[in-house]
Each structure stands twice: as C-alpha cells, then as structure tokens.
Amino acid sequence: MDGERNSYGIVYDLSTKKAKVTSTLPKDRDGQEYTVNNNHTAILKGNNIEIIKSDGTKIVVTKDTVDGIVNGGSAVHRNEFGINKGMWWSPDDKKLLYYRKDESMVSKYPLPQWDTRVATIKDIRYPMAGMKSEEVTLHIFDTETQKSIQIQSGEPKEQYLTIVTWDPSGKFVYVGVLNRGQNHLKLNKYDAQTGEFVSTLFEETSDSWVEPQEALVFLPNNPNQFIYQTDKDGFNQLYLYDTQGKLIKNLGFNDVIVTNFQGFDDKGSKAYYIGATNNGMERHLFEVDLKSGKTIQLTKANGTHHASVNGSGEYILDIYSNLNTANIVQVINKKNNKTENLISAANPFTGKVDLPKIEFKEFTSADGKTPLNARITYPTNFDPNKKYPVMVYLYGGSHAQLVTDRWLGGVGYFDMYMAQNGYIVFTMDNRGSDARGRDFTRVTHRNLGEAEMADQMVGIDYLKSLPYVDVENMGIFGWSFGGFMTSSLMTKHNDIFKAAVAGGPVMDWKYYEVMYGERYMDTPEENPEGYEKTSILDKADKLKGNLLIIHGAQDPFVVQQHSMDFVQKAIEAGKQVDYFLYPTHEHNVIGKDRIHMYEKIAKYFDLYLK
Incomplete structure (x- = not known):
C-alpha cells in the first residue's frame, strides 16, 4: 500500500477461506476511504475526489x-x-x-x-x-x-x-x-x-x-441515542444523549478521564473505554452499564493497559506494562477474575545495556493546589556522594504527557543515553499538559508558558536542593512547545541553565497558526498583553548561558521565521546564539538524520556541562 505502485482492496471470506480483489487503486492517489461492504472506494487525487467502483469504473466527484x-x-x-x-x-x-x-x-x-x-x-x-x-x-x-x-x-x-x-x-x-x-x-x-x-x-x-x-457514537441497539465526549464538567467523560438533544445520563466515573472509547458488548447494554487514573499516571479498562450508569474498573495491576473485551463480555484481552514490567499479555475471565498469561516479556536490555535507575516523583504545582508528576533518571552506577550535571527534558504543552507508569516510565532512548553518559535527566508534566482534566489545562489561557514555567521551577528548585546535583552545570532541552519553554526559561529565568537546546521553538505566538494559537491565546488584537508577555523576541537581551537552536527549514508548523527573528534580536542585543538548520526536514527531524541531531545535542551538553 505504498505510493510507488497500485494498491488493491481485498476482502477475505472466513467461511470460504478465499480472498477477493474488490478494487484496484492508482498509485498516484493521496488517500482513500472504503465503504463498509467494499463496493466503492473514494480516493483523493491531488485536490479532488474520485470513486472507484468494484467493477473498476470511475466516478469523478x-x-x-x-x-x-x-x-x-x-x-x-x-x-x-x-x-x-x-x-x-x-x-x-x-x-x-x-x-x-x-x-x-x-x-x-x-x-x-x-x-x-x-x-x-x-x-x-x-x-x-x-x-x-x-x-x-x-x-x-x-x-x-x-x-x-x-x-x-x-x-x-x-x-x-x-x-x-x-x-x-x-x-x-x-x-x-x-x-x-x-x-x-x-x-x-x-x-x-x-x-x-x-x-x-x-x-x-x-x-x-x-x-x-471525538465524533458521536450511536448505540448499536438504539439509533436514537448516542454518546458524546466532553470535559465540560471537569474531566473528559461520556454523556448519553438522544437525537432530540436531551441528556439521558452522565456516564462519567469519579475523576477518570476517557482516553479511548472501545465500543459495546454484543447486547449493546454496556460500553467500554480506557481511562486515565491516578492523577494521569495510569490507564485502565472500564465498563459502564448504559442503563444504570454503574461503572466497573476491569484491570487492576498498576500501569498502562491496552485492553479490550470480547463481544459477549466474558473475556478481557489485556496488554500492559509499568515502570518495571516490560510487557504482559494476558486473558482475564471476567466472571471469576482468573487470568491466563500468554506472554511475559523479559527485560530486553538484560545482558546488553546497563539500565539506569528510573524513579517517579510527585510535586505540588506553583499555586499550591495540584499534584504534578515527574521522573528522574539517574546516571548509570549512580553514587550519591558525587555531583552530576543535569539535563532537564520538557515539553509542557497541551495534548502531551511525558510521565506515565509504563515501561521505563516513558523514558526515551536519548534520555537513557545521557544518563549512561553521566547525566541526571529530569522530566515533569506541568499544568497545561494532558490527561489531568479541564482546569489543569485551562490555567494557561491567554498566557502560554507562564504557569508552565512556574511549575517547572518547582521541579528545578528540587533538583538544586539535591547534594548530588551540580547546580553550576545544568542544561535544558525541549522541542516545539518544549523549545518555546526552553527559550522562555533561558531568558526569563536566565541564571539557572548553563546550556540549552531549543528545537523548532515558538518564539512569538503571533507567528503561529490560527487554530491552535487562538484557542490558547485568543487573537493578538484581543490579547496584546498576553502576546507581549509570552513573546521571547523582545527578551533576547536577557539571554545568558549557551543556547543552541535547531530548526527544520521546511517546518510548516513552527515556521523558521520564529528562530530567525530571535537570532536577529540576539545579534542586535550583542548575544551569542548557536544555530543549526536541517535543510530538508519539517517540524521533526526524522530518519537517520535524527541520529545526527541527537549526537549534536549530546556533544553540545558535553561541551558546556562537563
């Protein structure tokens, strides 16, 4: 199904054990949408739509x-x-x-x-x-x-x-x-x-x-009722409506946040979903009775579960991991809770890589009201009597969560590499990030970066209090919104980090696109104070330390103008900035060039922090 050759729509009949080609799709298409019974296929060709029928004839839409x-x-x-x-x-x-x-x-x-x-x-x-x-x-x-x-x-x-x-x-x-x-x-x-x-x-x-x-989901046995998802009452949950717009029942459960609706049982009387629990740290499977609203948590082991229920509602296929468990695949009998283990994956690094110690931490937000999740990755062969440089890795924006109870706590391989090379690596999900509910996110409205930085400072102050942290050699790294956060901290809290890497950074929200930017910041005309406060362009003169900016020249999301304008402001202010461009890449550096990028970042921190 690649773009270099024709593709085929194929239906396999389980009863006859025979496959049938239902459509032949041209290689120069940009996408397709199949009908349920596979008698038509809508395809995109350039900016237009064509329909390929099962007999091969074409309709231009x-x-x-x-x-x-x-x-x-x-x-x-x-x-x-x-x-x-x-x-x-x-x-x-x-x-x-x-x-x-x-x-x-x-x-x-x-x-x-x-x-x-x-x-x-x-x-x-x-x-x-x-x-x-x-x-x-x-x-x-x-x-x-x-x-x-x-x-x-x-x-x-x-x-x-x-x-x-x-x-x-x-x-x-x-x-x-x-x-x-x-x-x-x-x-x-x-x-x-x-x-x-x-x-x-x-x-x-x-x-x-x-x-x-999320689109509406109609009940399989009642075409006049549907489920709608919203966080209007604080947490993204399920609401049962009829087609006249009458709310029949709130199907929400405590402060569980629905992250993935799974569908219904064969009778259409129960619905299933994956929900975020434990202050966003875990994911579990839930069952809700559509008539009574009674909700049951079906998975119990701590961690992140990718689970589903068979049509009869008798068995659960559960795949999960947690900080110290690589992967478990099991079948759970719902009636008696008996479990049949199918796979218990061993630690894939055993005998190959000396894994660093990874530890979860919890802090309280800067306003003193909300728990925040964090993760520390310690250097290999960590000795609390020594001092170590630090790399803070962050994102901080909406629809992203870096710290969860899954295998290795969500630590990326670059974080692990830096820990193996003698760094303490710290990550925290501040207010504004995902899976914590409406109020956790909305606090950022019209002032992106302000509450987020205040929360990050809570974690940074904790790091500075540790006897084994070399406070004179701390670095910070983030991409996209994380690049914005990195640049903000390097100018607004400029006495902390000796070195920083900002990838694809937003430098001024007036350069960002309408749909995302106006949701959080309103328009520049409606919120001039917020745009001025959050812009980094007029704060280049406050820059201290060593800052490397990396940008993709083809970035269609955070256009290169952000970083170029900041570099110009830095020149005017007499500030030195390091700059590296990936000429063929968009917002993310992918493929083998990503190895090149991580090598550059690691060497940059080694140059200034060791």
Whole structure:
C-alpha cells in the first residue's frame, strides 16, 4: 500500500477461506476511504475526489482547479479538533460526505527549497493568529444521482466544522459547529437529502475554550441515542444523549478521564473505554452499564493497559506494562477474575545495556493546589556522594504527557543515553499538559508558558536542593512547545541553565497558526498583553548561558521565521546564539538524520556541562 505502485482492496471470506480483489487503486492517489461492504472506494487525487467502483469504473466527484481549494483531505482546520479524515461514507454506502476547504484567501508562506542550483520557493497556506483563515464546508455526493448538495452550516464562513457523524438511518448528518473564538459549540443536525439545517441539539460554551475531539457514537441497539465526549464538567467523560438533544445520563466515573472509547458488548447494554487514573499516571479498562450508569474498573495491576473485551463480555484481552514490567499479555475471565498469561516479556536490555535507575516523583504545582508528576533518571552506577550535571527534558504543552507508569516510565532512548553518559535527566508534566482534566489545562489561557514555567521551577528548585546535583552545570532541552519553554526559561529565568537546546521553538505566538494559537491565546488584537508577555523576541537581551537552536527549514508548523527573528534580536542585543538548520526536514527531524541531531545535542551538553 505504498505510493510507488497500485494498491488493491481485498476482502477475505472466513467461511470460504478465499480472498477477493474488490478494487484496484492508482498509485498516484493521496488517500482513500472504503465503504463498509467494499463496493466503492473514494480516493483523493491531488485536490479532488474520485470513486472507484468494484467493477473498476470511475466516478469523478469534484473537479476543482483553483489553487487553494481542497476536497476530501484530512488536513482541514490543520487537523485540530480530533480531525483525522476528510470523507465519510453513509451507512448504506450510497452517499459520500466530505470536507471542501477553501484556503485560496489565506496568506501564502514561502519555504525555500535548496535542491536546485538556483533555490526555489514552495508556498504553503499559513493563517497566522488574527489573520484571514480558511473557509470550510461539508458536501454530500450521491453515487446514484451523481449530484452533490452542501450542508447549510451557515455564517460566518470562518468557523470550525468538527465531530462529523452520520445518523444510523443515513437521513441526517450531525456536525459540531464551533466559532472561530473556540468558546461556543453547537451540535447541529442537518438533512442529508437537502443539506438543510434541522435543529441544534445542544450548545456548549466556556470562558476559555471548547475543544471537541471525538465524533458521536450511536448505540448499536438504539439509533436514537448516542454518546458524546466532553470535559465540560471537569474531566473528559461520556454523556448519553438522544437525537432530540436531551441528556439521558452522565456516564462519567469519579475523576477518570476517557482516553479511548472501545465500543459495546454484543447486547449493546454496556460500553467500554480506557481511562486515565491516578492523577494521569495510569490507564485502565472500564465498563459502564448504559442503563444504570454503574461503572466497573476491569484491570487492576498498576500501569498502562491496552485492553479490550470480547463481544459477549466474558473475556478481557489485556496488554500492559509499568515502570518495571516490560510487557504482559494476558486473558482475564471476567466472571471469576482468573487470568491466563500468554506472554511475559523479559527485560530486553538484560545482558546488553546497563539500565539506569528510573524513579517517579510527585510535586505540588506553583499555586499550591495540584499534584504534578515527574521522573528522574539517574546516571548509570549512580553514587550519591558525587555531583552530576543535569539535563532537564520538557515539553509542557497541551495534548502531551511525558510521565506515565509504563515501561521505563516513558523514558526515551536519548534520555537513557545521557544518563549512561553521566547525566541526571529530569522530566515533569506541568499544568497545561494532558490527561489531568479541564482546569489543569485551562490555567494557561491567554498566557502560554507562564504557569508552565512556574511549575517547572518547582521541579528545578528540587533538583538544586539535591547534594548530588551540580547546580553550576545544568542544561535544558525541549522541542516545539518544549523549545518555546526552553527559550522562555533561558531568558526569563536566565541564571539557572548553563546550556540549552531549543528545537523548532515558538518564539512569538503571533507567528503561529490560527487554530491552535487562538484557542490558547485568543487573537493578538484581543490579547496584546498576553502576546507581549509570552513573546521571547523582545527578551533576547536577557539571554545568558549557551543556547543552541535547531530548526527544520521546511517546518510548516513552527515556521523558521520564529528562530530567525530571535537570532536577529540576539545579534542586535550583542548575544551569542548557536544555530543549526536541517535543510530538508519539517517540524521533526526524522530518519537517520535524527541520529545526527541527537549526537549534536549530546556533544553540545558535553561541551558546556562537563
């Protein structure tokens, strides 16, 4: 299924034990969406949609040729709001619902290309915070009439269309319509035959932001009821509604945060989900009775579980790990809790690598109210009577969590390498990071980096109190939001770190894109004080220590302008900055070049901290 050759849709019949080719897909496609019964396949070719039928005939759905108009792609609203696809087949496989994105009015942003004798420019559409954004609509194509209709989602044109869901009858479509300010969501119902607005089932508002992430899930035995996920009451949980918008039951359980909805049993009376527990440190499987709301935690061993229940609800397939357990695969009998162990993976490093000691820590946030999770990786052959340099590795932004109770506590191999080379490696998840609930995240609103830095300082002060920490030789490393945090700490708390590496760093949120940036910061016009406070560009004169900035020249997310402008400000302030560019890479350095990058970072810390 790669892009260099034709691909095939294949159905395997378990009863006859025979495979059948249902479609042949061209190699020059950019994506595909199969119907349930595999008689049609919608494919993306460039910015348009075609349908390949099982007999090999083709239906052209869209024919847009205007630069900036894209049909059926998943890169709508820059993949925020849980968007991971741009086409949906109706339950009867006869109609295709799809996004049409018009970004022709969005500013072009130039990315220099270095692969020719005279460099060229690749333009991307990049709507910066406060600037003109894309206009998105939803359309339905009928394969029988070969005609399209538009969902009448109304004005203003700059709004977000999210959690798109077909009604089980195929007669209606549900869409979450979110305003550009991202603080007012309407769950709207539309007629799939005409595209006309039918009703608003309910609305959700917030003084910070509303962030829908998951499409509706209809009950298998009741097409008039569905499950909706929201954190409006503090934690992302399940809510049972009917198709008139009436709330039937809150299916939430304590402060458990739903991270992965698993589906229903065969009777449709119970639902299953993976939930974050223990202040976000663990993941467990839960069962909820849809009628009574009674909830049971089905997995017990501490750690991170990837588990599911069979259709009858009798058995649980449980795969889990924790800090000291590499991997266990087991089957649990739900009735008697008897467990059959299938796999107990041994430590894969035994006899090969001398693993450093890894330890969890818990701190209290800077406001004195909230527990924070942290992790320390000690140098190999750690001696508490010696002093060691420190590398703080952080991210700190939303939708990310670095510290969990899983194998090695989530320690990456680069962290392990640094520990093996004599560093204490420290990581903490500050307020604003994932899996801790609404209030834990919303504290960052309009002031990105401020509460996050205050929390990081709690962990840093702890490190400085340890007798075996060499406080004169501390370093910090982060990428993307972590690069922003690194740069912020090097300018706003400039007497701590002797060396730092900021990868793909946001230096000023007014250069970042609309969907993410305005959610957390509002627009520069609405929040000038917040943008000024969080910008690092006017704080380059405060830089102390040694800072290495790494950036991908093709970065379409944190454009290179961030780091280039900071370098210019540093020059004007008479500050020295080290800078390294990966000419062919985007936001992340991948492939074998990633080894090169980590080697550069390790040598940078060795140069200044040892």
